[in-house]
Amino acid sequence: MKFSFTDDQRLFAEGLRELLANECPPTLVRDVWENGTGHSPELWAHLSGMGVLSMLAPESAGGMGGSFVDAILLFQELGRAAVPGPVLEHMAVAAPALASTTFGASLIAGDSIATLWVDDSPYVAHAGVADLILRDDHVLESFRTTDAHGMDGGRRLFTVSGGNRTDATPNVAGLDPFDAMALASAAYLIGLSERMIEIAAEYARVREQFGKPIGSFQAVKYLMSDALLKVEFAKAPTYRAAFSASIGADTLVRDISMAKALASEAAYRTSRSTMQVHGGIGYTWEADLQLFMKKSWALMRSYGDANFHRRRVSGFVLA
Amino acid sequence: MDLRETVDEAAFRLEARTWLEANVPDSSLPSFDTAEGFALHRQWEKKLYDGRWSAVSWPEQYGGRGADYIKWLIFEEEYYRAGAPGRVNQNGIFLLGPTIMEVGTDTQKERFLPTMASSEIVWGQAWSEPNAGSDLAGIKSKALRDGDDWILNGQKIWASRAVWADWCFGIFRTDPEAERHRGLTFILCPLDLPGITVRPIAQLDGDTGFAEIFFDDVRVPVENTLGEVNKGWGVAMATAGFERGVSLRSPARFSEAVNRLVALWKRLGDKSDTALADAVTDVWMQAEGYRLHTYQTVTGMLEGRPIGAEASLNKIFWSEMDVRIHEIALQIIGPEAERMEGPLERWVDGFLFSLSGPIYAGTHAIQRNIIADRVLQLPKGM
Numbered sequence A: 001m002k003f004s005f006t007d008d009q010r011l012f013a014e015g016l017r018e019l020l021a022n023e024c025p026p027t028l029v030r031d032v033w034e035n036g037t038g039h040s041p042e043l044w045a046h047l048s049g050m051g052v053l054s055m056l057a058p059e060s061a062g063g064m065g066g067s068f069v070d071a072i073l074l075f076q077e078l079g080r081a082a083v084p085g086p087v088l089e090h091m092a093v094a095a096p097a098l099a100s101t102t103f104g105a106s107l108i109a110g111d112s113i114a115t116l117w118v119d120d121s122p123y124v125a126h127a128g129v130a131d132l133i134l135r136d137d138h139v140l141e142s143f144r145t146t147d148a149h150g151m152d153g154g155r156r157l158f159t160v161s162g163g164n165r166t167d168a169t170p171n172v173a174g175l176d177p178f179d180a181m182a183l184a185s186a187a188y189l190i191g192l193s194e195r196m197i198e199i200a201a202e203y204a205r206v207r208e209q210f211g212k213p214i215g216s217f218q219a220v221k222y223l224m225s226d227a228l229l230k231v232e233f234a235k236a237p238t239y240r241a242a243f244s245a246s247i248g249a250d251t252l253v254r255d256i257s258m259a260k261a262l263a264s265e266a267a268y269r270t271s272r273s274t275m276q277v278h279g280g281i282g283y284t285w286e287a288d289l290q291l292f293m294k295k296s297w298a299l300m301r302s303y304g305d306a307n308f309h310r311r312r313v314s315g316f317v318l319a
Numbered sequence B: 001m002d003l004r005e006t007v008d009e010a011a012f013r014l015e016a017r018t019w020l021e022a023n024v025p026d027s028s029l030p031s032f033d034t035a036e037g038f039a040l041h042r043q044w045e046k047k048l049y050d051g052r053w054s055a056v057s058w059p060e061q062y063g064g065r066g067a068d069y070i071k072w073l074i075f076e077e078e079y080y081r082a083g084a085p086g087r088v089n090q091n092g093i094f095l096l097g098p099t100i101m102e103v104g105t106d107t108q109k110e111r112f113l114p115t116m117a118s119s120e121i122v123w124g125q126a127w128s129e130p131n132a133g134s135d136l137a138g139i140k141s142k143a144l145r146d147g148d149d150w151i152l153n154g155q156k157i158w159a160s161r162a163v164w165a166d167w168c169f170g171i172f173r174t175d176p177e178a179e180r181h182r183g184l185t186f187i188l189c190p191l192d193l194p195g196i197t198v199r200p201i202a203q204l205d206g207d208t209g210f211a212e213i214f215f216d217d218v219r220v221p222v223e224n225t226l227g228e229v230n231k232g233w234g235v236a237m238a239t240a241g242f243e244r245g246v247s248l249r250s251p252a253r254f255s256e257a258v259n260r261l262v263a264l265w266k267r268l269g270d271k272s273d274t275a276l277a278d279a280v281t282d283v284w285m286q287a288e289g290y291r292l293h294t295y296q297t298v299t300g301m302l303e304g305r306p307i308g309a310e311a312s313l314n315k316i317f318w319s320e321m322d323v324r325i326h327e328i329a330l331q332i333i334g335p336e337a338e339r340m341e342g343p344l345e346r347w348v349d350g351f352l353f354s355l356s357g358p359i360y361a362g363t364h365a366i367q368r369n370i371i372a373d374r375v376l377q378l379p380k381g382m
């Protein structure tokens, strides 16, 4: 037994972190929110160039041929930067699932953009910037979109109508799109949580009240360390789920659900605690924290919320 | 003990219900954190005032009905039951008004209370500063005496509804030499005076629900002082406890919210999910418990046992309960929980706002410190 990532996996993730520190600072995320697109073509090109978008697509089709273990830290890094746009949908599902279809080449090259319509939601995230939408059994092109006013400006919601259909049977390493997204978003939520904790810890070091940094107050220390506790103990289950996906383990669905349930709860707890640490400024539009909080509130409820996934785990455990 | 309503109370409830049913607008008003919504809410307040419902617990001479706290709670229940608009002048009517009645001069009462009850003047609370939030006694904004005027300088922040409010009530440092809590004075100030700049601040939902207020050599007459000079801290704290404990969030608000939650669960909840059913029931019990606790508290007040530091218990209880109600609602509404506009947007707005409850009017940590120090009499930490 060995529970760690290879040097290559870690270096790739560090490289992505560096790229995102430069190319996806909160100012960019905010621009993308405020210009109404929810997507940055420049950032997309960088992610494509680095091979992030095609990580899970097979080499035979021009992808990186990575497994979910290769991808899981990348999802987490994307979360740390609250990367906007349909990156998860494209990377975790559309590009690998459609690799061998006529859509494959341009998706893998990042020239066309795909998003997903997987659960029974009436809304499709990112449809406004997507060239195609992948559904359970078909691909949709040339559809019409209507803004549904999503809370997260980096994950705009739409209702979708019309469009041309092409049959497809999406499947990524034996996972249906819903489960692949549950896994990817669990890791993304962990990344978001880590970043929220960093932002709040930094604030708690510099903000003073009663002549002391607020981080010196036990109440603030506990808020922060309790959040960290939740986040740290969501990580190993999430990495395990990635491993289960990479070998097609029998326990795969249970493992993904465990990861998504824990990561969703950790992210929610973290959002509340870090907002609380900020006091009044945590409740403003101008504080960067909101970019991460709102993304976490959107993702914790997408692809099954904690309650859904806990019930699925209980279906296995208590069977 | 008799938890049944008296004949008089029942008659009062009926009168309130009848009036509200006839007068509450059919469709909900736009948020009072927008210019249009603010104006419409002000109009609504005028209507309430004309019916003498805007400040039921105030004396009749100032536009109230002289109702006791029990009746005030009954009115609140009817108000929320009727789905009536939010109270745009709540800082005035529920916080400043009672303070003026307690420490104001007769002239001040005549001058400020009727226009407050009618919302001809809407009030903002200018207490917090950029560097004085939890540590409110650390405020730096100054008032210097110049003849019959105060000259105000400094900066306030997070003043709710101050973008469109007419006046504010602030605390200013008047004796820089004195120990922190001493040397502060409570001053009332119009927001359209020369030297005042109001900068709107957008909240989590994007609306400018609060503002920064900059004072640059602003002159106000000394007769705008409330209470004694250098005794402003005591004046501010006199009503802060009542605000935290009772008046800011009456139980009716939560009873109405849990009733809506139960209806939502019946309509959309997954009935096979027993954990969800338990959560709805649990928060219903919390709202009911808070209602009972409040009736007990105000009965005590009527019998001469004023609410003290234990108001901080209430503040923690209601703000956590409010978050919980909305968390459960968002779980039930699923994909709609991600939308800022739509048929269920009220739950989403309510969720965002509920998250500020553990921060405004003193954070949880500050309330817990008050409980520990003053109710439990634990040794002081700092």
Ligand SMILES: Cc1cc2nc3c(=O)[nH]c(=O)nc-3n(C[C@H](O)[C@H](O)[C@H](O)COP(=O)(O)OP(=O)(O)OC[C@H]3O[C@@H](n4cnc5c(N)ncnc54)[C@H](O)[C@@H]3O)c2cc1C
Residues within 6 Å of the ligand: A207, A208, A209, A210, A214, A217, A218, A219, A220, A276, A277, A278, A279, A280, A281, A283, B124, B125, B126, B127, B128, B130, B131, B132, B133, B134, B135, B157, B158, B159, B160, B161, B210, B356, B359, B360, B361, B362, B363, B364, B365, B366, B369
């Ligand atoms: C929606 C909203 C409306 C508001 N409306 C008004 C208004 O109308 N008028 C007005 O004057 N103000 C208003 N406020 C301001 C509010 O009262 C302050 O935000 C609040 O008191 C906290 O102060 P702060 O923001 O400076 O946070 P800080 O005091 O900086 O607190 C940051 C964190 O440090 C913690 N902390 C600070 N001191 C201690 C300690 N000693 N022990 C343990 N933990 C500590 C806090 O609990 C918090 O978690 C409003 C705030 C909000 C969010």
